Amino acid sequence: MKLCEGRVAIVTGAGRGLGRAHALMLAKHGAKVVVNDFGGAADGSGSHDATPAEEVVATIRAFGGEAVTDTHNVADWQGAKAMVDRAVSAFGGLDILVNNAGILRDRMLVNMTEQEWDSVINVHLKGTFAPTHHAANYWRQQQKAGKTVDARVINTTSHSGLFCNIGQANYAAAKAGIASFSLVAARELQRYGVTVNAIAPRAETRMTHGLREWTPEQLERRDPEWIAALVTWLASPEAADVSGRVFEAWGYGYTVAESWQHGPITEASRDPAGLGEKIEQVVRFARPNAGIDRDTWLAV
Template sequence: MKICEGRVAIITGAGRGLGRAHALMLARHGAKVVVNDIGTSASGEGVDQTPAQEVVALIREMGGEAIVDNSDVADWNGAKNLIKNAVDTFGKLDILINNAGILRDGMLINTTEQDWDAVVRVNLKGTFAPIHHAANYWREQSKAGKPVDARVINTTSHSALYANIGQTNYAAAKAGVATLSIVAARELGRYGVTVNAIAPRAETRMTQGLKEWTPEQLERRDPEWIAAFVTWLASPASRGISGRVFEAWGYGYSVAESWQHGPITPATKDPSTLDKEIANIIKFSRKNAGIDRDTWLEP
């Protein structure tokens, strides 16, 4: 059964890796796809239209509809043109999947201003700008009395949720994406838009060389496991779910629970009295979850 029949989807960073898997899976399920990618390296350098063109060709070969879009999603007008291109080509927009991202890893003391700015620009601004322009389109549709059943699916990271060493820039940007998703869900629900985020674990060019996986582990890191979940989130079936962050890979899908209120002690204006009180609330609070936590299903 095609669960996204007739829906129009934009996928950023769709030329390779997860974005490519999302585009192909959505097309197989009947969506018309805008394949957005400027074709940079994993660190955000260079330009190459070939990956996006190849994905569009594959979709058309399977009988689907797709176009290439080379807009820079972290550029304000580029993001605006991306939304316009989808609506002008296919007559509407139902799904926005923000997947574009880059990495420039390094310990905090070695991270340059340029590395910080580039990673935050692509990963965080490159998520916000398309949402902003898409949300304005959906708001106009809603105000005009037209039915809106739209989806925004953002891409955060385990690095952000569980604080991976050596990725201060990337983790900060992706943590921003997670919180942005929750706030946007609260703001856009009135217009018929749901907003969720995924923290994927997949083997792509962004992760190659990080670890030597077994064949079983590699299989469970196939991007298609994540694309299947994203396609379901993009479908009408997910209408009642918004403001959630999900972990996703071949071992399962899980809800990542957000910050929670923990133990409390009375406030004081005398800091010299706090030794015992703060030690006590730390004692009874849960430790931060780690990026390699053993509650996942991976053996």
């Protein structure tokens, strides 16, 4: 059964890794796909290269699917709009936006440069906001014109953003921002017939290659296809009632990541001198922060 038959999707950063897997899976399930990829290295350096996007489009067309390339920078305001316009002009509409594009420039906080901070925040956070903004405006116009909208936004957060990996202050801040952005967008866009969810994937791609040695079984469970299956389902009409959720995803399973929760409370005071015992008490009774490897299945 093809879950996304006739639907139109944009996948950003779709030339390699997770984005490539998303684009191929969506196409196999009947979606017409705009394959966006600016090209360049995993850290965002290098010249503009259309080859990765073109190769994915060729693969999709080879198995009978429909796809076109797009090489705009997702963090460029007009480029993001042009990407949405590309979907509408090529396929007559837009139903699915998968914000996947990203780069890594890891550095300990005290050694991180301004440029290393700005570039990662720009690609991840603005590169999620800008396409979503333009897609949302397209869907709002459709809804106001009396057309039925059943659209999806699927954003990419990270375990680093949710559980705070050291050496990634820029990346974690951007990814945590994407998680919160997704929940706000879900609330704002529901009136237009749009669901918004986020995934925190664990996969072996060029962004993670060489970080550590994996067993063959671990590598198999880190195949991007496990995540692409969830993304494709979330993009389908079957997922119309699922919105405002963050999913952890890999071959070991899918988990709904629960957001910040209200913890223990103590009386407020206008006198800071009397706060010590009270604050120590609520901290003592509060649950510890979830770690990136806190749960057994996540530590595999």
